[in-house]
Amino acid sequence: MDNIYMKEMEDAGSNTLSLIADFEGSEEQMMDIEIEQAIPVLPLRNMVLFPGVFLPVAVGRASSLRLVKDAEQNQGYIAVACQKKAQTDQPKFEDLYETGCIAKIVRTLEMPDQTVTVILQGVRRMTLNSITEETPYLKGEVTLLNEVLLDKENEEDIALVETCKDLTIRYIRTADTMNPESAFGIKNINNQMFLINFICTNLPFPMEEKMQLLQIDSLRERANKLLRILNREVQLADIKASIQMRTREDIDQQQKEYFLQQQIKAIQNELGSNSQEEEIEELREKGEQKMWSDEVYEIFNKEVDKLERTNTQSPDFSIQMNYVQTMLSLPWNEFTKDNHNLPSAEKILNRDHYGLDKVKERILEHLAVLKLKQDMKSPIICLYGPPGVGKTSLGRSIADALKRKYIRMSLGGVHDESEIRGHRRTYIGAMPGRIVKSLIKAGSSNPVFILDEIDKLGSSNQGDPASALLEVLDPEQNSTFHDNYLDIDYDLSKVMFIATANNINAIPEPLLDRMELIEVSGYITEEKVEIARKHLLPKLLTNTGMKKGDVKLPKKTLEALVESYTRESGVRNLEKIIGKILRKVAVKFAAEDKIEPVEVKVEDLKELLGAPYFSRDKYQGNEYAGVVTGLAWTAVGGEILFVETSLSKSKDKGGKLTLTGNLGDVMKESAVLALEYIKTHATDINIDESVFENWNFHVHVPEGAIPKDGPSAGITMATSLASALTQRKIKPNLAMTGEITLRGRVLPVGGIKEKILAAKRAGIKDIILSEDNKKDIEEIQDIYIKGLTFHFVREIREVLDIALTDEQVKNPVQLTVEKEDKK
Known part of the structure; x- marks a missing residue:
């Protein structure tokens, strides 16, 4: 095989330049040559020989070596033709360009590497007509071509050559x-034809352009075409040089870092390790183990390829690495197996929380459907209620019951949308949102996710996080949740979101609409006692270094703690109070250096905790006219409420109604309605209508420092007014609650369970309620209503018939005008 390559002018060496300098023969003598009918043909790769030009050629093919040897012995001419494709080893006629050059061998050199280099001189252009012989080397018939030379006296031709x-x-x-x-x-060549042809042969132009130049008969036209090519190449070279100059300063530092990095790489290779390549390979192996979709896997491979191309010293490397690691850390399509054992789940829920029947029922319903369907979207639940009732801790119990991972994210004070959706990677210090980070922490795509204090979300110029949560908490949208940092859709439909809130009025309506609301109401005294006995006391004993039985708190003691030392919906303060008692006992144990079981009785509480913090109202009897016991609901449970009415003689015509006790607008309206009803039905109740003209009415609800509002004291005020105006006693141990209308209807009210328990604690025996509240009584366990008698009414007249007795109080006030005149 010929080892022939395109040579630049410097590769011709000093021998070739010497021959060029010695060439003084005329063009006419070169044209006047004679050749045989068929002459040897030497094929060249990537080389075009022009007349008059010396060209060194490395010969390696056996046939070509034989040709050179015979031609050198015969001192004859040979035909030089260029191959159309350099990779052809045994060229035929159709593999050669037809236009070529007659040449003679000037010198043969044996090189140190055992190769043979032949210096050829082009003599005259020719056309290869055919190949007559193929062995031992090619021979062919040629036709000589004429050359139209330049005029050596013509200034235009001289200028063309000089240019x-x-x-x-x-x-x-x-x-x-x-x-x-x-x-x-180049500067020392004076022959015009030789200069033009020398440039055409040795400058690195494309092969096709060199063949076009060789096919031109006129040297002037050849020089013009060469001039156009040279102009193009010079302009390209100038542009490259300009770009290099502009970018040299920019890349100097990068080159320095690159070389240093290469040195580090070389050192690592010598030490037998290459941490970057190993790390990237490790990332690829982890990616192959992930249960990705084809789309996600394709994105991952692109990001890893980008990471591999990035210099480790570049700031972009750490950014890209963090992104790839985030993709790998997410639990794509990785799920924990749900616990479908309903009795076991119910047992766990009851073990951790007392009461909360509605919440437990909803979780068991979800488990039942999940067991039957095997695959379903998880519900979005919102637990709302007062603080301390166990909303957040209930989430952990639900996770335990389902055998799922547990995540809690506090939303209190969050005011940046990026906390939910993450930052775009274009920002410095970008990171995914807290939803994605929590899933990475959980390591599962179906955890129980607690969104704590969702009503405490804020908004600012960084966006509205409540609006960002709309996608998260919508079962129809969260299957394609889009985190700005991750920039890939992620499926959240299997996540069981449980939001907690104290006030649902603070939650935006669109967000509220996407959640299933479950009220977690405050605990009643009986429930608090059970929670303290089953949960709080064992936990606090362990926290204070004691064991079960070291300190006993009887049921009566716990009731006293709830009634006299706490006033709350939940059990947080109760836990603190019990903890305080145990610490007092621990001091005693530590001082005596021994532990003996202690039972804390009710009479010991004053010594351990001080005087009671709160006092519960007790039933005060029925010795006074106008004093009626009502029932009220508060955030910390039910309370009994006393409504008092007194009368005073009016100096002016027309009675006046005064309301005191820090009453809200609704309660004030109830009082006005009650008085108007009594006025309208005065005859039915045996009241002299003149009383309303000559007496003032004062309605008071004690504990005026505490704001009171709501419609549930309507029938209580009406009964209080009726009792004061008739001076008749109220039925003993009676309480009531209900709203009134101007027509005398009794409407239902809420908080029945809490109100009934408050009445029972106060010693009440009979309770008057609206007939529509009967369904609420049926939902309460019998243990809580044992010993109570309920009177369900529809009209205020029925209330008065039940509440007012025929017995008058001692020393009744004389209200009629006639009686006042006699007096």
């Missing part, structure tokens, strides 16, 4: 691929 020379020298000095010393050889 080609100048541009060639400029190109050699500008191009990085040329040796600048080659310009010296």
Whole structure:
């Protein structure tokens, strides 16, 4: 095989430049040659020989070596033709360009590497007509072509040749691929034809353009085309040089870092390790183990390829690495197996929390459907109620019951949308949102996710996080949740979101609409006692270094703690009070250096805790007219409420109604309604209508420092007014609650369970309620209503018939005008 490559001018060496300098033969003598009918044909790869030009060629093919040897012995001419494809080993006629050059062998050199280099000189252009022989080497018939020479006296031709020379020298000095010393050889060539052909042969133009130049008969036209090519190449070289100059300063630092990095790599290779390549390979292996969709896997591979191309010293490397690691850390399609054992789940829920029947029922319903369907979207539940009732801790119990991972995210004070959706990767310090980070922490795509204090979300100029949660808490949208940092859709439909809130009025309506609301009401005294006995006391004993039985709190003691030392809906303060008692006992144990079981009785509480913090109202009897016991609901449970009415003689015509006790607008309206009803039905109740003209009415609800509002004291006020105006006693141990209308209807009210328990604690025996509240009584366990008698009414008249007795109080006030005149 010929080992022939395109040679630049400097590769011709000093021998070739010497031959060029010695060439003084005329063009006419070169044209006047004779050739045989068929001459040897030497095929060249990537080389085109022009007349008059010396060209060194490395010969390696056996047939070509034989040709060179015979031609050198015969001192004859050979035909030189260029191959159309350099990779052809045994070229035929159709593999060669037809236009070529007649040449003679000037010298043969044996090189140190055992190769043979032949210096050829082009003599005259020719056309290869055919190949007559193929062995031992190619022979063919040729036709000589004439050359139209330049006029040596013509100034235009002289200028044309000089321009080609100048541009060639400029190109050699500008191009990085040329040796600048080659310009010296060009400068010393004076023969016009030889200069043009020498440039055409040795400059690195495309092969097709060189063949076009060789096919031109006129040397002037060849020089013009060469000039256009040189102009193009010089302009390209100038542009490259300009770009290099502009970018040299920018890349100097990068080159320095690159070389240093390569040195580090080389050192690591010598030490037998390459941490970056190993780390990237490890990332790819982890990616293959992930249960990704084809789309996500394709994105991951692109990001890893980008990471591999990034210099480790570049700031972008750590950003890209963090993103890839985030993708790998997420639990794509990784789920924990749900516990479908309903009795076991119910047992866990009852173990951790007392009461909360509605919540437990909803969780068991979800488990039942999940067991039957095997696959379903998880519900979005919102537990709302007062503080301390166990909303947050209930989430952990639900996770335990379902055998799922547990995540809690506090939303109190969050005012940046990026906390939910994350930042875009274009920002410095970008990171995913808390939803994605929590899933990474959980390591599962179906955890129980607690969104704590969702009503405490804020908004600012960084966006509205409540609006960002709309996508998270919508079962129809969260299957394609889009985190700005991750920038890939992630499925949240299997996550069981449980939001907690104290006030649902503070939650935006669109967000509220997406959740299933479950009220977690405050605990009653009986429930608090059970919670303290079953949960709080064992936990606090462990926290104070004691064991079960070291300190006993009887049921009566716990009731006293709830009634006299706490006033709350939940059990947080109760836990603190019990903890305080145990610490007092612990001091005693530590001082005596021994532990003996202690039972804390009710009479011991004053010594341990001080005087009671609160006092519960007790039933005060029925000795006074106008004093009626009502029932009220508060955030900390039910209370009994006393409504008092007194009468005073009016100096002016027309009675006046005064209301005191820090009453709200609704309670004031109830009082006005009650008085108007009594006025309208005065005759039915045996009241002299003149009383309303001559007496003032004062309605008071004690404990005026505590704001009171709501419609549930309507029938209580009406009964209080009726009792004061008739001076009749109220039925003993009676309480009531209900709203009134101007027509005398009794309407239902809420908080029945808490009110009934408050009445029972106060010693009440009979309770008057609206007939529509009967369904609420049926839902209460029998243990809580044992010993109570309920009277369900529809009209205020029925209330008065039950509440007012025929017995008058001692020393009744004389209200009629006639009686006052006699007096």
